Amino acid sequence: MSLDLATTRRIAKLARIGLEENELEATRQKLNGILGWIDQLAEVDVTGVPPMVGTETETLRQREDKVTDGNCRNALLACAPETSGPFYTVPKVVE
Amino acid sequence: MLTGLTLTQARAGLAARKFSARELAQAHLDAITRLNPGLNAYITVLPEADVLASADAADARYAAGTAGIMDGLPIGVKDLFCTKGVRTTAASKMLADFVPPYESTVTANLLGAGAVFLGKTNLDEFAMGSANMSSAFGPTTNPWKRKGDDTTALVPGGSSGGSSAAVAAGLALAATGTDTGGSIRQPAAYCGIVGLKPTYGRCSRWGTIAFASSLDQAGPMTRSVADAGLMLEAMAGFDAKDSTSSNRAVPAFHKAVGKSVKGLRVGIPAEYRAPGLPADVLAMWEQGIAWLKAAGCEVVDVSLPHTRYGLTTYYIIAPAECSSNLARYDGIRFGMRKDAPSLDGVYEATRAAGFGQEVRNRILMGTYVLSAGYYDAYYLKAQKVRTLIKRDFEQAFETVDVLLTPTAPSAAFAQGENMDDPVQMYLNDIFTVPASMAGVPALSVPVGLNETGLPLGLQVIGRHFDEETVLSIGGALEAAAGFTHIPSVHAGAGA
Amino acid sequence: MSYTIEGRTGTWEIVVGLEVHAQIISHSKLFSGAATTFGSDPNTQVSLVDAAFPGMLPVLNHECVAQAIRTGLGLKAQINLHSRFDRKNYFYADLPQGYQISQFEHPIVGKGAISIELQNGDVREIGITRLHIEQDAGKLLHDQDPTKSFVDLNRSGVALMEIVSEPDIREPEEAGAYLRKLRQILRYLGTCDGNMEEGSMRADVNVSVRKAGEDFRTRCEIKNVNSIRFVMQAIEVEAARQVEIWENGGEVDQETRLFDPGRGETRTMRSKEDAHDYRYFPDPDLLPLVLEQAWVDELAANLPELPDDKRARFQAEYGIAFYDAGVLVAEQAVADYYEAVARGRDGKLAATWVMGELFAALNRTSNTIETSPVSAAALGKMLDLIADKTINGKIAKEVFEDMVETGESPEAIVEKKGLRQVTDTGAIDAAIAAVLAKHPDKLEEYRSGKDKLFGFFVGQVMKETKGKANPAMVNDALKAQLDA
Incomplete structure (x- = not known):
């Protein structure tokens, strides 16, 4: 499958990576090269083969319903590039 | 020469009070001061006072007879492990100023065993790369040079290239690495040291910055196979905070080294004899086979028919997981932020500026293979092929105890080589990726130099949770090879 | 549709x-x-x-x-x-x-x-x-x-x-x-x-x-x-x-x-x-x-009774109507309250009281079933007092209002206010005699065939006993005397 510029733009948008027009074309070419190579997978017959999920050596463990964490607002907010009072802040979102 | 010891030797020297942990740490700090500007193996070196304070505490424990298994041993920590109060960058501009308020489980375990941290070692940005060229803090240079060519800077491999260079050059006795598709083994081979990727689930992933969750695994990078066993004992163990962590007991791995390998069955996968495999690599492999035969192993030809799809499968699954794992770097709660008038604007500006090109490309590739209309053809297909790859290994391990292969298809290459064609770069991982896909343990052991004087490594792959047999075989290779070469840039040289 | x-x-x-x-x-x-x-x-x-x-x-x-x-x-x-x-x-x-x-x-x-x-x-x-x-x-x-x-x-x-x-x-x-x-x-x-x-x-x-x-x-x-x-x-x-x-x-x-x-x-x-x-x-x-x-299976075995099942059981066990059962199971707390009142008692009467007087009182006092001023046990006790003829239904309403107001037990209120039902035939006969003596004209009319006046006499006797007389006994005794 070959990647066109519109698709490249769409996935950059989905991934929220702001690319300039010239970067888009360079990216498209690079990804296309990799995709061409990856397409060799098409020749593998996977009829009846289940997809691998996890490493299948264990099943999911569960924890007890106890409050063991949280109450560390200052430590968390200290890492943030922008805060106001007890909140993280972002440019105003209009719904 | 304190900077040239193995962990085992240093541990014995400390226990016998031949030297103090402070002296050992000071020798390494001095070496770092001298050589790191040239090698760029460390992104962050811890303040001398802090390092020496840790060493003093270790000395006190030796005096009190309460020393742990890593006590007083100065090591480097790949800058992908979050360290409390110490900047942790993942070699990315995105996290250039990130100081975690928490300690990863693996580094906490090492601290608990008494290890002394020297600093945070360089890597490919977010561990994505095979040459350490994508670090936002500049490339690490391999301390090895080609014979008769002192000017060409070689890559140390990647992504744990800072760790491998530091250990090879005497800037740490050992270092932690992480391995997603070969990021411990390939740089270990390129720098002439030992690197062990344990079974997936052996070391907790908690607090280690994620690249591809189903593949990422921490492991030791050391100067001897026994050291790898010793350090893994300290790093490994069940962690309730990681749902994929195994609750199997951690054996005394280092004791596996030196055990007789007589009668063990060693598989040689036919598919690894890839066309175009360089003669020096092939010769070293044959040599390894001969050594193991001499040690009493039975050598068996096996087939891993789907191994040739390992790399392509990897380059679907790893980017897919990374595209999701790296979504949290959005400029809101930590790390870099580029302001813009809208929320999407902040995301797009921050992620364009914060991520380097390789990371951006992998995120985009991962986004693409998961997107509507392509998921089945790429991601789902890859997960099915992954099942086949894992079955190949399981089938092989019904008849053999380990597999022996080269670690990488070549010795270290020059900085700047392989940079234009990503596929060419990816091919460096062709031998290491399949074990990652299957989740089995794999070890790289330095076994000799090629004709240009660069180290080559052989890879031993074992069954799930059977690191001990892998270490036994690795120990036999190590003993037979007697690899004692030292790179041209080394703390001991001219000291 | x-x-x-x-x-x-x-x-x-x-x-x-x-x-x-x-x-x-x-x-x-x-x-x-x-x-x-x-x-x-x-x-x-x-x-x-x-x-x-x-x-x-x-x-x-x-x-x-x-x-x-x-x-x-x-x-x-x-x-x-x-x-x-x-x-x-x-x-x-x-x-x-x-x-x-x-x-x-x-x-x-x-x-x-x-x-x-x-x-x-x-x-x-x-x-x-x-x-x-x-x-x-x-x-x-x-x-x-x-x-x-x-x-x-x-x-x-x-x-x-x-x-x-x-x-x-x-x-x-x-x-x-x-x-x-x-x-x-x-x-x-x-x-x-x-x-x-x-x-x-x-x-x-x-x-x-x-x-x-x-x-x-x-x-x-x-x-x-x-x-x-x-x-x-x-x-x-x-x-x-x-x-x-x-x-x-x-x-x-x-x-x-x-x-x-x-x-x-x-x-x-x-x-x-x-x-x-x-x-x-x-x-x-x-x-x-x-x-x-x-x-x-273990979780299933320990599942609480669900509303539909409870509704069916209330109908069967307490003989109440489908609609009433639906109202009573709407909220678990109400259902629990009702059941505590109804168990071992007249289920229909319990439903009438819970859905009538209790709901009205909760509404009036801005309470919920959880904060009800009258506990299920107290309301049950009050129904017991009706059943054993200590009070009659009319007095019960008065007792209930007092319970809402004061939170006191129904027994205490009955005692305090002397609301115990009069079941002494002598006292009832005396009250009847007093009423008949006060209304000779009505007595005359009744005896000349105006049967409807029976109700008037019942009312007067109840009034004479301040509502405490057992209505059934009043009926019987009055009938005997009037028709004598």
Whole structure:
């Protein structure tokens, strides 16, 4: 499958990576090269083969319903590039 | 020469009070001061006072007879492990100023065993790369040079290239690495040291910055196979905070080294004899086979028919997981932020500026293979092929105890080589990726130099949770090879 | 089909399916150990995991799994012993990970059903498609600053159940009945408090319209409607909007819309260019969730009695009407109260008192059943006093009012006020004699055939005894004397 510029733009948008027009074309070419190579997978017959999920050596463990964490607002907010009072802040979102 | 010891030797020297942990740490700090500007193996070196304070505490424990298994041993920590109060960058501009308020489980375990941290070692940005060229803090240079060519800077491999260079050059006795598709083994081979990727689930992933969750695994990078066993004992163990962590007991791995390998069955996968495999690599492999035969192993030809799809499968699954794992770097709660008038604007500006090109490309590739209309053809297909790859290994391990292969298809290459064609770069991982896909343990052991004087490594792959047999075989290779070469840039040289 | 829209081109029916997000009752979050208490200080119930710090990993809360299974069992649904968590990828300021951990392909609960009852008494079954577990998002505050939105992650990572209905709903009223019934079941199970004002239960409403016999037409999803009344209103206005579009020759766009209760309209929420592509894939930080049938059986065995079962039992055990039983089981606390009053007593009388005097008193005093000034034990005791003829029904009302007011026991009030029923024949005879002596004219009229005056004499005798006389004894004695 070959990647066109519109698709490249769409996935950059989905991934929220702001690319300039010239970067888009360079990216498209690079990804296309990799995709061409990856397409060799098409020749593998996977009829009846289940997809691998996890490493299948264990099943999911569960924890007890106890409050063991949280109450560390200052430590968390200290890492943030922008805060106001007890909140993280972002440019105003209009719904 | 304190900077040239193995962990085992240093541990014995400390226990016998031949030297103090402070002296050992000071020798390494001095070496770092001298050589790191040239090698760029460390992104962050811890303040001398802090390092020496840790060493003093270790000395006190030796005096009190309460020393742990890593006590007083100065090591480097790949800058992908979050360290409390110490900047942790993942070699990315995105996290250039990130100081975690928490300690990863693996580094906490090492601290608990008494290890002394020297600093945070360089890597490919977010561990994505095979040459350490994508670090936002500049490339690490391999301390090895080609014979008769002192000017060409070689890559140390990647992504744990800072760790491998530091250990090879005497800037740490050992270092932690992480391995997603070969990021411990390939740089270990390129720098002439030992690197062990344990079974997936052996070391907790908690607090280690994620690249591809189903593949990422921490492991030791050391100067001897026994050291790898010793350090893994300290790093490994069940962690309730990681749902994929195994609750199997951690054996005394280092004791596996030196055990007789007589009668063990060693598989040689036919598919690894890839066309175009360089003669020096092939010769070293044959040599390894001969050594193991001499040690009493039975050598068996096996087939891993789907191994040739390992790399392509990897380059679907790893980017897919990374595209999701790296979504949290959005400029809101930590790390870099580029302001813009809208929320999407902040995301797009921050992620364009914060991520380097390789990371951006992998995120985009991962986004693409998961997107509507392509998921089945790429991601789902890859997960099915992954099942086949894992079955190949399981089938092989019904008849053999380990597999022996080269670690990488070549010795270290020059900085700047392989940079234009990503596929060419990816091919460096062709031998290491399949074990990652299957989740089995794999070890790289330095076994000799090629004709240009660069180290080559052989890879031993074992069954799930059977690191001990892998270490036994690795120990036999190590003993037979007697690899004692030292790179041209080394703390001991001219000291 | 009673609800239809008459358009210019014919008659339209509506097709509605509901996706309900119900916050699971648990102490800690779905994948982290942070607390879930509502209304805490901003960003205090946030762990490194909830804020998605580098290297943080999810660990599943066992109780949340149990709650989802209990709910599935309560919805008579299939429990899937193998399920899986997937990531739903999108960027938003309230979503720290950049993905929501949810269950996409393999939910923990499969098909089930809820039976609902309409105003006219009709009972309908609404299919449940599935129930899955997922993380809630954080909260954005838009009114704190002119240029910024503020982010509070307290709710980020709290466990939700998404309960998806089949598109079986054909009337706004059915949607209301479905939500009320679902909420009732969740509350009975103790798996969700059903509090729509606090957002612990929210509904996404899928609406389309069609003409009779047609296949489904394009639907719109109205997001996050937070009251049952608004759900019903939103369906009406959205269906009308769609009919208008179709009849004008247009096409309804499949899109997400918001209901604006103030304007009584729905409006589009996201433009098409932003069409989401969630890139679901299995969360590699979590392994498949595999459950033991024995554990599911154990949860089933310990399930509380559900409203429909309780209603049937109340009818059978206490001899009360279907409608009354429905009223009494509407809330578990009321049902418990009723049963405490009715057990070992006259069930019908207990129902009359609970639904009559008690409900009126709660209403008047702005109390709920939980804060009732009269305990079930006290009301029961009062019914005992009626049964053993210590007081009669009329006096009982007076006693009850006093109980509401003072909280004293019925016995104490009867004693204090001397309300004990008069059963002494001598005293009753004396009262009758006094009444007859006072009204010789009425006595004459009665004896000359005006039988209706019997009631007058009963009333006078009761008055003479200050209401305390046993009415049956008064009847008998009066009859004997008058007809003597």
